[in-house]
Amino acid sequence: MSDKKEPGGNNGSGTGLIVERSKPKLKKPPMYKVLLHNDDYTPMEFVVKLLMKIFHMSQPKAEQVMLHVHTRGIGVCGVFPREIAETKVQLVIDYAMEYQHPLQCTMDLA
Numbered sequence: 001m002s003d004k005k006e007p008g009g010n011n012g013s014g015t016g017l018i019v020e021r022s023k024p025k026l027k028k029p030p031m032y033k034v035l036l037h038n039d040d041y042t043p044m045e046f047v048v049k050l051l052m053k054i055f056h057m058s059q060p061k062a063e064q065v066m067l068h069v070h071t072r073g074i075g076v077c078g079v080f081p082r083e084i085a086e087t088k089v090q091l092v093i094d095y096a097m098e099y100q101h102p103l104q105c106t107m108d109l110a
């Protein structure tokens with residue numbers, strides 16, 4: 001007997017019961033890197049404070065990330081689902097603007 005006319009497959013018993021495979025179709029949300037960009041004007045101490053405040057980094061970790069961005073031009077502050085990444089980017093931009101620093105922050109698919 002052929003299974004061709006049973007799109008969901010059958011159980012070979014001849015009862016016509018369709019066997020459903022129970023593979024969950026839930027997908028993990030796409031994740032985004034939040035990227036900090038270097039510039040020549042924003043003070044190093046300000047960047048460290050911002051990383052501690054917005055990304056909950058320890059001071060040594062924040063100093064490490066700031067120095068990475070300072071020397072390499074760009075660096076990852078964290079990886080988050082889209083809405084959280086968008087919020088972090090806006091918090092960084094708003095905080096920098098409040099103190100009139102030209103610090104730039106963007107996000108990119110991880």
Ligand code: TYC
Nearest residue numbers: 037038039042043044069070
């Ligand atoms: N380059 C800045 C300076 O020398 C420091 C800095 C680091 C600025 C990281 C932005 O994302 C940045 N004061």
